[in-house]
Amino acid sequence: METSEIKETTIQVCHGPVCRDFGAPQLAKKFAEKGLNVVVGGCQSQCGYAPCVHVDDNMINEATAEKIDARLEDIALQNSGL
Numbered sequence: 001m002e003t004s005e006i007k008e009t010t011i012q013v014c015h016g017p018v019c020r021d022f023g024a025p026q027l028a029k030k031f032a033e034k035g036l037n038v039v040v041g042g043c044q045s046q047c048g049y050a051p052c053v054h055v056d057d058n059m060i061n062e063a064t065a066e067k068i069d070a071r072l073e074d075i076a077l078q079n080s081g082l
């Protein structure tokens, strides 16, 4: 996947207290270092599913780098028209 294909995608990473404890800051840093548009979000009232990440309008519960990468791949495929 080309990073440029998904540069416009916003990855909002909850930095509420529970998500922070479940590694949200590390996830945010990882994707920011790839040059992606990462923003810090507040608690989404979904703390039982921490860490919570929104990729554009889609929420990823119990987010992992792999889950986020998979969503980014889906977006890249949708944008390519395949």
Ligand code: FES
Pocket (backbone or CB within 6 Å): 014, 015, 016, 017, 018, 019, 020, 042, 043, 044, 045, 046, 047, 050, 051, 052
């Ligand atoms: S702390 Fe992240 S959803 Fe509440």
